Amino acid sequence: xxxxxxxxxxxxxxxxxxxxxxxxxxxxxxxxxxxxxxxxxxxxxxxxxxxxxxxxxxxxxxxxxxxxxxxxxxxxxxxxxxxxxxxxxxxxxxxxxxxxxxxxxxxxxxxxxxxxxxxxxxxxxxxxxxxxxxxxxxxxxxxxxxxxxxx
Numbered sequence: 001x002x003x004x005x006x007x008x009x010x011x012x013x014x015x016x017x018x019x020x021x022x023x024x025x026x027x028x029x030x031x032x033x034x035x036x037x038x039x040x041x042x043x044x045x046x047x048x049x050x051x052x053x054x055x056x057x058x059x060x061x062x063x064x065x066x067x068x069x070x071x072x073x074x075x076x077x078x079x080x081x082x083x084x085x086x087x088x089x090x091x092x093x094x095x096x097x098x099x100x101x102x103x104x105x106x107x108x109x110x111x112x113x114x115x116x117x118x119x120x121x122x123x124x125x126x127x128x129x130x131x132x133x134x135x136x137x138x139x140x141x142x143x144x145x146x147x148x149x150x151x
Contacts, residue, residue: 055127058144063134
């Protein structure tokens with residue numbers, strides 16, 4: 001797997017078209033593989049969705065761009081009956097009560113242990129792409145995502 005800082009630098013230099021193409025392709029590939037690797041098919045993708053939410057809120061802020069990007073994931077996570085405003089409230093609560101999301105790191109690192117180096121890099125790239133939608137990846141967001149590759 002490439003170095004974390006190199007992945008961050010490449011993301012910083014992507015055009016909008018490249019960003020969208022890479023995010024879509026890597027997300028679909030990764031979620032498909034996570035479903036295959038977990039017993040019920042749901043645990044892996046829900047863990048990853050939660051980790052992405054944790055990545056985005058790791059800096060304690062949620063920009064409108066970040067929120068709009070992860071809104072489809074939030075609807076899947078919280079349920080289709082939860083509307084836009086309710087999702088925002090739930091995310092804000094997650095930011096202030098970050099314990100549940102932080103506890104997910106152990107689950108995610110266990111799941112990452114099952115992935116090939118290529119899929120690990122894809123997962124890290126997806127998290128960082130989502131974090132960068134507001135124009136930058138904060139240090140806190142980088143530290144959160146980097147937990148996935150700690151041995």
